[in-house]
Amino acid sequence: MSIPKNLKYTKEHEWALLSADSVTIGITDHAQNSLGDLVFVELPTSGDSITKGETFGVVESIKAVSDLYAPVTGEVVEVNQEAIDNPSSLNENPYDSGWLLKVKITETDQLNDLMSADDYEAFVSSLS
Amino acid sequence: MVNFHGWSLPVQYKGLKQEHLACRNGAGIFDVSHMGEFLVAGLGARGFLNYVTTNDLSTLTPGKAQYSLFPNSNGGIVDDLLVYCLSENEFFLVVNASNVQKDFAHLNMLKTQEAHQFKPFELSNRSSDYSQIALQGPLAESILKNAFDLDTSNLKPFCFIETTLASDTNTIVSRTGYTGEDGFEIYSNNVAIGSIWNQLLETGLPVGLEPCGLGARDTLRLEARLPLYGQELGEMTNPYSAGLGWVVKPEKGDFWGKSQIIAGRNDASAKKLVGLAAIERGIFRTGCAVESPTGESIGTVTSGTYSPSLEKTIALAYLPTTHSSIGSEIFVVVRDKKIKAEVVKTPFYKRS
Secondary structure: OOOOOOOEEOOOOEEEEEOOOOEEEEEOHHHHHHHOOEEEEEOOOOOOEEOOOOEEEEEEEOOOEEEEEOOOOEEEEEEOHHHHHOOHHHHHOOOOOOOOEEEEOOOHHHHOOOEOHHHHHHHHHHHO | OEEEOOEEEOOOOOOHHHHHHHHHHOEEEEEOOOOEEEEEEOOOHHHHHHHHOOOOOOOOOOOEEEEEEEEOOOOOEEEEEEEEEEEOOEEEEEEOHHHHHHHHHHHHHHHHHOHHHOOOOEEEEOOOOEEEEEEEOOOHHHHHHHHHOOOOOOOOOOEEEEEEOOOOOEEEEEOOOOOOOOEEEEEEEOOHHHHHHHHHHHHHHHHOEEEEOHHHHHHHHHHOOOOOEOOOEOOOOOOOOOOOHHHOOHHHOOOOOHHHHHHHHOOOOOOEEEEEEEOOOOOOOOOOEEEOOOOOEEEEEEEEEEEOOOOEEEEEEEEOHHHOOOOOEEEEEEOOEEEEEEEEOOOOOOOO
């Protein structure tokens, strides 16, 4: 299971990457592996607001529907159309071509309480 | 693993899609030991069963199996089942795991109530004595042959043989299934079935046999439009509405619930089970509301999934005849959004 060191993580198995002007959000390798073959992704559109801890979309496997929880609060500035058109990209490259949203945030310190890669790895092992 | 009516069963082994496609293109093996089994034997067995099921049992000969229904007294369905004719006066019934207790109580009630009609017979619930494997897919016949040197090339659909496979244990090998593919259902005791499973798997793995879980079982049966009790079928479902008029044989004589079932057939306002395919993006699930283009609520999805074989969303729903013709445009409500769909021909998938 891949857990890149440069990302921050939530207990709901999303990842967040802070760059200069936005935060990129996706689901983790553990999440895609648990969910199985993903066949549908529903995301907000650019200009929508998302709120930390609340749902912002869903991913669906053949059998199951799963909510996506926002790791940060902010305004959606970019949506990955590739993820919508080809949900299997979330299975194949959850940290790369399978990213979901770019979000503009005003307070960068809201990433401080997200988990580090080491903490998330320990969290995932505690689940099994 | 999930708890399925008290049985611990895997939803998937390696992955639903991989298992589903293996069954369509090669072969899949399913542990369906949770299914219930009854034995009905005695001089009155055939007459009794013909009275408590909708299909015509009078001409079922040893070595043949029949799909049928237990009707209730209100024109609905207690359960759907397979009836195997073991001999002139001996029948093996396979019922849904979720309905074993209910079915057995129902049959015992009718056995007592209608005793005057029939010669003596014994009814026993043998569900804990039998296990079942389903071996399904285009390679099923060759895997069975290679694993046990059992030639089934002359065994027709809905026919079965009694044989021994892994040990001296009597085993039923039946050309039936719940996937829309060619294949077999194999019944034996709980010990022998483990050896049969292992040997089939060992023989089949090199040619792509995959163990399949409940998830693939559901998507495969849905593509083939095979109904599932509790979703498409229930105590309130008239068989004709469900498209199961072909297993109701009024001409065979009297049977339990007959007049109520016939009344349902003649009810022009009755809804009809139809297939839906999504035109817009979205996946339909059990319970999703169905609306007409003008926003009128017209039904509910009984089963829905993303179809791994067809790579699109498919579903079944009971709709009024005003909206049930092929090509009718309707909307399915998914998380408050209306997704455009159309009524399509079923089965969604038919093997070539």
